[in-house]
Structures are given as structure tokens and as C-alpha cells.
Amino acid sequence: MEHITSVSTLLVGHGSRRAEAIAQFNRFVSEFATLTGQPAHSCFLELAEPDMASGLERAARETGDGGTVVVLPIFLGAANHEKNDVATAIQWARYHFPKVTFRYATPLGPHAKLIALLDLRIREAHQQALDASPLEESSVLVVGRGSSDPDSNSELARTAHLLFEKRPYRLVTYAFQAVARPTIEEALHYCAATGAHQILVSSYILFTGRVYEDIQTVSSQVAARLGLRVIHAMYLAPHPWLLEVAHQRWREAMDGTTAMSCDICKYRFPMAGYEDQVGEPQHTHHLHGGHGSHEHTRSPEHLEHAYREASSEV
Known part of the structure; x- marks a missing residue:
């Protein structure tokens, strides 16, 4: 892992109206910070505060110019939230904080x-x-x-x-x-x-x-x-294995080894029932600090998708 002067991690949750769900997520964030020895904060796509814009701004200001923010989605798989909402929010943050490096980790699963x-x-x-x-x-x-x-x-x-x-x-x-x-x-x-x-x-x-x-x-x-x-059967959390998987995704983002397969992505290839979404711009309705979009590249030589792009340094 390369030497980073200042690192902060932003863990992104879906959000819930259930207070216990938010408390469980925040406990997970606290345990993750202890595991990594680095500052870690929470934000949510919807239904809870802070939202993504607020979370990204706080993490960016905390780490300062020349620092790194690792955005870690605490989701089990890569669906529209990861490919659109979080990826677009990171592009928004890069625009507003050009001297901060934002690294995008992959979701927890499959594992x-x-x-x-x-x-x-x-x-x-x-x-x-x-x-x-x-x-x-x-x-x-x-x-x-x-x-x-x-x-x-x-x-x-x-x-x-x-x-x-x-x-x-x-x-x-x-x-x-x-x-x-x-x-x-x-x-x-x-x-x-x-x-x-x-x-x-x-x-x-x-x-x-x-x-x-x-x-x-x-x-x-x-x-x-x-x-x-x-x-x-009960839901998955809490368990040390979840923290271990999250830590692995964090290390991959820090090492620049984040990998995301785009071979069956509906934004890259025509999938039955989703043909009109090939090359569709990334967008989000969950970035309260400002809406944005980012093109899903249409040319076959750019099949790395938003995860590869968002994992690279600015």
C-alpha cells in the first residue's frame, strides 16, 4: 500500500426510518474505524442523515488538500445505487474538492x-x-x-x-x-x-x-x-466476517486493486428489457447537495465502468 498522508473513510448506507437500523449501521462504522485505525464516517442514500453530499464534504474537509477519501458502499451487491447514485456523488465531490483524492471501493459482495x-x-x-x-x-x-x-x-x-x-x-x-x-x-x-x-x-x-x-x-x-x-434466520450483522470483508474492500481501494466486472452490465451491453439503457448517463436523485450526471462510456475500449474510473486518483 502506498503512503498516504491523510486518509478518511466514508461508509455509505442505504438509510432507514427504523432507528435501530441506523444505530446498527453506526456501530458498524465505529467498529470499522477501530479496525483500520483511520477516521471513518457514515452517510446515507436516503431516509436518514447525513446525506451523501454532507458526508463527502465532511470527509473531504477533514482529510484536507492532498489527502484521500475512501468511499466504501456498505451494500451486498452493485446495483443502480452503486453504479449511479454513489458514483455520481463522487464525481460531484471531485469537482468541488479537486485537491482531494476520492477512491471508490466495491460493494461487499459477492464474497x-x-x-x-x-x-x-x-x-x-x-x-x-x-x-x-x-x-x-x-x-x-x-x-x-x-x-x-x-x-x-x-x-x-x-x-x-x-x-x-x-x-x-x-x-x-x-x-x-x-x-x-x-x-x-x-x-x-x-x-x-x-x-x-x-x-x-x-x-x-x-x-x-x-x-x-x-x-x-x-x-x-x-x-x-x-x-x-x-x-x-436473522439478517447478517453484526459479525466479524462482515468487518473483514469491508476491510478487504477498503484495502483494495487503497492499493488500487479494486475490480468490477462489466461484462454483463446493462449500461454496457443490451440486456433483455433494458436495451434503452446502454450508454445512459449516470445520475442520482439522492445527492441533496447538487444533481449531476456522468456518461456511461459507449465505446468498447472503455469497459472498465465507473468503478475503475472512480478508484483512480484525480
């Missing part, structure tokens, strides 16, 4: 430790349940938030399959809480059609909040109609 943590949460819930059928007779439903980005959605399917590999579950499938399909109801109907009787519902969610609550509510209601037993 083997996250899959291991999913498995851990499922087994914890199974052990605590009364009269639960054995794992070998249990089906697992991994539920993610869902987005309009097909690349991001595909990561949940891959995560579900990797969870299934070499583990005892009779079946592992996946669903989305919103936006994408299969829905929770569709996935539970599929589980029932395979002969499942007990479903371990695994929320691929970092913290508590409305999404987690909705996954529990909907899965319980649908399962009751289908005559299925459901056991709910």
Missing part, C-alpha cells in the same frame, strides 16, 4: 465469507427452533432486496447456489422482496411443489429495517396458506 455467514445464520435459527425437521429435510429460501439491475439480481441466484454446494439442505432457491422476480410467494409455491414441508427463510440483508420485516411478514403469510412451516 465467500458472506455465504458462510448466511449458512451460519440459517443454522442458528434451525438450532433455536422447537421440533425442527433435520437440515437434510429442510429447504432454504434466500431472499434479497431486488433491483432493476439484472447483473445485481443474478448475484443472488449465484449466492443461493453456492450456499447449496456441499451443504446438507434438500433444496436452496431464491426470491426477491421487491422489484424483481421470483417473488417470495412464487418461490414458496415452487418449494411446495417440490414436496418441501419446512422452509428456512434466509434474509440476505445486512441490518434490520422495513425490508427485513417485510420478508418475515410475507413469507409467514404465504407459508400459512400453503401449509408450510417457516423458520426465519
Whole structure:
């Protein structure tokens, strides 16, 4: 890692109206600062303060001219928020603070430790349940938030399959809480059609909040109609493995080894149903300090996407 005179890290969360969700995120930020030995601050895309503009400004002023701000998105995958909202906010910050270097880290997932943590949460819930059928007779439903980005959605399917590999579950499938399909109801109907009787519902969610609550509510209601037993696993945080993954992403950004695959990005290649978004400018509605846009390069020689660009020095 090259020598940096002053470093500050800005951890970006989605935001929530649930006070406990914000408290959990802020505890994570505090633990991350202790782990790295560097100042770390929080900001949110929406629903909570400080917003991205305020967070970026604070981090930039703290580190000063010639310093570095690492922007670390605490998200499980790279969807529209990462490719548009955060990337555009960084371009805004670079314009307003040209003497500060902004490095953009990749989201936490996909990562083997996250899959291991999913498995851990499922087994914890199974052990605590009364009269639960054995794992070998249990089906697992991994539920993610869902987005309009097909690349991001595909990561949940891959995560579900990797969870299934070499583990005892009779079946592992996946669903989305919103936006994408299969829905929770569709996935539970599929589980029932395979002969499942007990479903371990695994929320691929970092913290508590409305999404987690909705996954529990909907899965319980649908399962009751289908005559299925459901056991709910807890969301992922807190756990040291999450901090380790975040620290790895931070080191990658500091070392200049941040990597992001653009081979199946809807902004680079025509994907079914998203053909009109190829080359679409990056934009955000979450930057309260000022709106901006940044072109998704259309030419094939620039396939590194915003992550490679945003990870480089100014």
C-alpha cells in the first residue's frame, strides 16, 4: 500500500426510518474505524442523515488538500445505487474538492465469507427452533432486496447456489422482496411443489429495517396458506466476517486493486428489457447537495465502468 498522508473513510448506507437500523449501521462504522485505525464516517442514500453530499464534504474537509477519501458502499451487491447514485456523488465531490483524492471501493459482495455467514445464520435459527425437521429435510429460501439491475439480481441466484454446494439442505432457491422476480410467494409455491414441508427463510440483508420485516411478514403469510412451516434466520450483522470483508474492500481501494466486472452490465451491453439503457448517463436523485450526471462510456475500449474510473486518483 502506498503512503498516504491523510486518509478518511466514508461508509455509505442505504438509510432507514427504523432507528435501530441506523444505530446498527453506526456501530458498524465505529467498529470499522477501530479496525483500520483511520477516521471513518457514515452517510446515507436516503431516509436518514447525513446525506451523501454532507458526508463527502465532511470527509473531504477533514482529510484536507492532498489527502484521500475512501468511499466504501456498505451494500451486498452493485446495483443502480452503486453504479449511479454513489458514483455520481463522487464525481460531484471531485469537482468541488479537486485537491482531494476520492477512491471508490466495491460493494461487499459477492464474497465467500458472506455465504458462510448466511449458512451460519440459517443454522442458528434451525438450532433455536422447537421440533425442527433435520437440515437434510429442510429447504432454504434466500431472499434479497431486488433491483432493476439484472447483473445485481443474478448475484443472488449465484449466492443461493453456492450456499447449496456441499451443504446438507434438500433444496436452496431464491426470491426477491421487491422489484424483481421470483417473488417470495412464487418461490414458496415452487418449494411446495417440490414436496418441501419446512422452509428456512434466509434474509440476505445486512441490518434490520422495513425490508427485513417485510420478508418475515410475507413469507409467514404465504407459508400459512400453503401449509408450510417457516423458520426465519436473522439478517447478517453484526459479525466479524462482515468487518473483514469491508476491510478487504477498503484495502483494495487503497492499493488500487479494486475490480468490477462489466461484462454483463446493462449500461454496457443490451440486456433483455433494458436495451434503452446502454450508454445512459449516470445520475442520482439522492445527492441533496447538487444533481449531476456522468456518461456511461459507449465505446468498447472503455469497459472498465465507473468503478475503475472512480478508484483512480484525480
